[in-house]
Amino acid sequence: MSIIDGYRCSQTLFTAVGLKLFDHLTKEELLLEDLANKLNLPHLPALERFLNACIALKLIQLDKTNKKYSNTPSSNKYLVSKSPDTLTGYIGHNSQSSYLLWTKLPNAIHENAPQWQKTFNTIHGEEFTFDSFYRDENTEALFMSAMHGLGLTCFPAVVASIDNFQQFKTFCDIGGATGCLAITACKANPNLQAIIFDLPRIEKHAVQYINQTSADIRNRIIFQSGDFFRDPLPRADLFTLGRILHDWNDEKCQILVEKIYRALPEMNGAILIAEKLLVEDKSGPVTANMQDLNMLVATAGRERTCPEYKELLEKVGFKNIKCFWTGTYLDAIIGYKSN
Amino acid sequence: MSIIDGYRCSQTLFTAVGLKLFDHLTKEELLLEDLANKLNLPHLPALERFLNACIALKLIQLDKTNKKYSNTPSSNKYLVSKSPDTLTGYIGHNSQSSYLLWTKLPNAIHENAPQWQKTFNTIHGEEFTFDSFYRDENTEALFMSAMHGLGLTCFPAVVASIDNFQQFKTFCDIGGATGCLAITACKANPNLQAIIFDLPRIEKHAVQYINQTSADIRNRIIFQSGDFFRDPLPRADLFTLGRILHDWNDEKCQILVEKIYRALPEMNGAILIAEKLLVEDKSGPVTANMQDLNMLVATAGRERTCPEYKELLEKVGFKNIKCFWTGTYLDAIIGYKSN
Numbered sequence: 001m002s003i004i005d006g007y008r009c010s011q012t013l014f015t016a017v018g019l020k021l022f023d024h025l026t027k028e029e030l031l032l033e034d035l036a037n038k039l040n041l042p043h044l045p046a047l048e049r050f051l052n053a054c055i056a057l058k059l060i061q062l063d064k065t066n067k068k069y070s071n072t073p074s075s076n077k078y079l080v081s082k083s084p085d086t087l088t089g090y091i092g093h094n095s096q097s098s099y100l101l102w103t104k105l106p107n108a109i110h111e112n113a114p115q116w117q118k119t120f121n122t123i124h125g126e127e128f129t130f131d132s133f134y135r136d137e138n139t140e141a142l143f144m145s146a147m148h149g150l151g152l153t154c155f156p157a158v159v160a161s162i163d164n165f166q167q168f169k170t171f172c173d174i175g176g177a178t179g180c181l182a183i184t185a186c187k188a189n190p191n192l193q194a195i196i197f198d199l200p201r202i203e204k205h206a207v208q209y210i211n212q213t214s215a216d217i218r219n220r221i222i223f224q225s226g227d228f229f230r231d232p233l234p235r236a237d238l239f240t241l242g243r244i245l246h247d248w249n250d251e252k253c254q255i256l257v258e259k260i261y262r263a264l265p266e267m268n269g270a271i272l273i274a275e276k277l278l279v280e281d282k283s284g285p286v287t288a289n290m291q292d293l294n295m296l297v298a299t300a301g302r303e304r305t306c307p308e309y310k311e312l313l314e315k316v317g318f319k320n321i322k323c324f325w326t327g328t329y330l331d332a333i334i335g336y337k338s339n
Numbered sequence: 340m341s342i343i344d345g346y347r348c349s350q351t352l353f354t355a356v357g358l359k360l361f362d363h364l365t366k367e368e369l370l371l372e373d374l375a376n377k378l379n380l381p382h383l384p385a386l387e388r389f390l391n392a393c394i395a396l397k398l399i400q401l402d403k404t405n406k407k408y409s410n411t412p413s414s415n416k417y418l419v420s421k422s423p424d425t426l427t428g429y430i431g432h433n434s435q436s437s438y439l440l441w442t443k444l445p446n447a448i449h450e451n452a453p454q455w456q457k458t459f460n461t462i463h464g465e466e467f468t469f470d471s472f473y474r475d476e477n478t479e480a481l482f483m484s485a486m487h488g489l490g491l492t493c494f495p496a497v498v499a500s501i502d503n504f505q506q507f508k509t510f511c512d513i514g515g516a517t518g519c520l521a522i523t524a525c526k527a528n529p530n531l532q533a534i535i536f537d538l539p540r541i542e543k544h545a546v547q548y549i550n551q552t553s554a555d556i557r558n559r560i561i562f563q564s565g566d567f568f569r570d571p572l573p574r575a576d577l578f579t580l581g582r583i584l585h586d587w588n589d590e591k592c593q594i595l596v597e598k599i600y601r602a603l604p605e606m607n608g609a610i611l612i613a614e615k616l617l618v619e620d621k622s623g624p625v626t627a628n629m630q631d632l633n634m635l636v637a638t639a640g641r642e643r644t645c646p647e648y649k650e651l652l653e654k655v656g657f658k659n660i661k662c663f664w665t666g667t668y669l670d671a672i673i674g675y676k677s678n
Contacts, residue, residue: 003352003396004426004433006345008629011441013342018445043451049635050448052621053628057342064620087343094343099442102350106357109389112382281403282391289392290347296388 007099012053013079014095016060017088022071022079025060029068078153085152089145096142097133101297108297115297130247132298134201144178144205151180151242154330158242158274159188161324161332167268172197172236174228174260175244178209179221181274185240186217193220195234200225228256233263242274243330246291247301250312258316261337269337271313277323277331278305287329309333346438351392352418353434355399356427361410361418364399368407417492424491428484435481436472440636447636454636469586471637473540483517483544490519490581493669497581497613498527500663500671506607511536511575513567513599514583517548518560520613524579525556532559534573539564567595572602581613582669585630586640589651597655600676608676610652616662616670617644626668648672 016022024030024038032048041047051069054060059079062069071080081088097120104115116132134140158181159165166189173181176196186192196206206223213221224234229252233239239260245253260271276288282305283289292303304312306323310333313321318335325331355361363369363377371387380386390408393399398418401408410419420427436459443454455471473479497520498504505528512520515535525531535545545562552560563573568591572578578599584592599610615627621644622628631642643651645662649672652660657674664670 002626003348004430005626005629006347006349007433007438008345008441008633009342009625010345010349011444012629012632015444015448019448041449043448046448046451046635049621049628049631049641050444052617053625053632055621056623056625056628062622091343094346099346102347103438105350105354105389109354109358109382109385110380112385278391281401282388282394283401284395286348286395287341287344289388289395290344290351292388293351293392294347296385302388 009057010094010099012050012057013059014091014099015050016054017079017091018095020081021054021060022075023081025069025071026076026080026083029063029066029070031068035069085149087149087153089142089149090147092142093146097139098294098298102294105293105297108293112296114299130199140201141205144202144209147243148178148180148209150329151178151184154326154328155181155184155242155274156188157326157328158272158324158330158332159184161326162272162334165189166191168192168238168270170236171195171238171240172234173240173242174233174256175241177202177206179206179223180209181240181242182221183210183213183217185238186220190216194222195236196221196223197226197228197234198223199227228259233259235263235265237265237269238272239264239270240272240274245273245301245309245312246275246295246303247299249300249302252300253312254315257313257318261316261318264337267338271318271335273309273333274330275309275333276303276329277309277325277333278303280305280307306333310335348396349433349438351389351396352398353430353438354389355393356418356430357434359420360393360399361414362420364408364410365415365419365422368402368405368409370407374408424488426488426492428481428488429486431481432485436478437633437637441633444632444636447632451635453638469538479540480544483541483548486582487517487519487548489668490517490523493665493667494520494523494581494613495527496665496667497611497663497669497671498523500665501611501673504528505530507531507577507609509575510534510577510579511573512579512581513572513595514580516541516545518545518562519548520579520581521560522549522552522556524577525559529555533561534575535560535562536565536567536573537562538566567598572598574602574604576604576608577611578603578609579611579613584612584640584648584651585614585634585642586638588639588641591639592651593654596652596657600655600657603676606677610657610674612648612672613669614648614672615642615668616648616664616672617642619644619646645672649674 036047059075077085078087101119104118108115133143170193171185172195174197176198179196182194182196186194203223210218210221278288288303295301310321313335319339321335323333358378375386416424417426440458443457447454472482509532510524511534513536515537518535521533521535525533542562549557549560617627627642634640649660652674658678660674662672
């Protein structure tokens with residue numbers, strides 16, 4: 001029964017974020033009537049039922065003495081849109097794109113192909129591209145914010161899993177988008193110079209996010225525009241791929257990691273991959289399997305196991321490859337050009 | 340993260356039921372290739388990823404020695420369409436109607452009104468009716484099967500919670516649909532004569548389900564057609580309302596229970612309500628809150644607490660009212676006309 005109810009719990013959360021409930025409750029605790037006014041909702045009984053459901057899901061709490069609603073600590077951290085750890089972008093992306101895309105899961109299984117066209121009438125050719133994610137300005141910005149938020153909750157653990165992280169001097173994040181991995185890396189290593197490498201259309205988003213960091217961080221990050229399959233890569237002694245490989249099939253992944261291998265210096269060059277790892281027999285964790293099916297309905301890619309990433313990297317020459325389960329939504333795989 | 344992923348888990352289950360995966364695996368355990376043939380799915384890798392997700396959700400299992408997939412015991416019981424305890428109808432209803440209806444939860448909260456029209460372009464007047472559930476023959480049949488399946492998993496516990504159930508001789512289930520409560524009641528009490536009271540269009544469904552029972556049961560059940568708000572009720576010493584009151588507002592509920600009160604004999608007459616109870620402060624259980632919001636997007640009703648049902652029944656004269664938490668998806672509330 002709890003699996004059947006899953007979509008109802010998701011939609012309750014999506015609706016609460018969409019209404020900006022947590023933004024209002026992070027400033028002050030509020031009575032039902034005051035909350036109704038702030039949210040511009042005229043029907044108190046309907047709002048109260050909705051708030052009860054949010055309480056049942058432990059998203060908010062009600063003080064029975066003063067009858068005021070407030071956020072839980074975890075909602076203040078992840079569900080307030082201005083919080084540095086906010087997941088509201090990721091939730092918005094799930095609510096506005098993925099929720100409907102998943103109604104086409106049967107088609108995706110039948111065709112082994114993404115389902116943007118059937119779901120949203122988007123026009124694209126035979127081959128998967130990111131045009132579907134970027135089908136209009138709002139969707140593009142929401143996807144950026146989604147990936148930024150998710151990255152912020154995971155990348156510190158990814159970077160921390162690399163014990164020789166301080167040895168790197170130059171860093172390039174391929175498909176680096178808003179720069180959340182570059183920012184995290186520069187915070188963790190005060191001598192690092194970072195490049196975000198992504199499509200020209202992404203630059204405005206990256207600039208916006210980087211400008212919000214302190215001068216010490218933003219002065220060490222530059223954006224270099226390019227298509228990572230078509231254009232030459234910059235030079236760097238650490239390349240990162242944060243949630244990039246899971247968008248592509250094995251053939252394209254191999255082309256990309258080989259290109260990175262060649263761009264690395266002979267000595268101390270490394271590649272760091274941030275992805276959610278499936279266990280070896282692919283029977284979990286549930287969230288990785290769900291992300292794998294999300295890749296099936298949305299991209300040409302898939303989630304992989306540690307041995308699969310090892311094989312991919314070994315094939316093009318990487319050595320000393322290790323996987324780290326970080327305990328967050330993203331794990332880490334590192335490989336070196338030389339022993 | 341697990342709340343965000345909820346809809347993905349739901350859709351994985353919905354898709355597995357839609358593909359009739361569990362029907363195939365209940366007959367025999369199957370290799371990936373054989374399953375692909377039976378399901379007419381040409382892409383083995385896509386199917387395998389989907390099956391891995393089903394394993395992660397514990398819906399199926401894989402024997403690592405012979406590489407064959409099979410159902411878990413719980414899937415055999417609830418997810419096989421011919422199982423007597425099947426929930427496949429309920430799952431189909433959630434998949435085909437409720438999943439999309441819930442995308443309009445923000446509108447439902449804003450308007451305090453059901454959202455069939457906005458979701459499916461159905462035409463209805465200002466007031467909620469069941470025409471939306473019965474908008475075409477398939478949807479009507481699916482809803483019948485949904486309620487039947489859910490009833491079968493819960494009604495035995497509901498009936499068992501009434502310790503003097505053997506005292507009743509005549510029984511009328513208001514809005515009795517497929518007769519699942521009438522069938523359960525006749526099984527539990529061998530002397531009971533039962534009437535299913537529901538709209539004329541429902542009779543064909545009831546007849547179909549009743550004809551599947553043994554002669555001993557079906558000979559004691561009749562269908563009487565009528566609209567429970569407009570037409571006179573039959574005579575019976577036990578009236579039941581199984582998931583009926585949660586479809587309607589307090590005013591209509593009171594009209595209905597008062598009508599039942601009057602139709603009962605002075606001595607030993609009783610009303611039995613089967614609904615999911617909210618705890619007194621309405622902060623759970625989650626599944627009851629989710630059902631409450633489902634009532635908000637789909638009907639004019641709501642889920643209620645034990646004190647709310649007590650008040651509703653006391654107002655029209657019922658006495659000795661008791662609530663029973665059955666531990667299943669439906670709880671029981673009983674009230675008597677005399678002490």
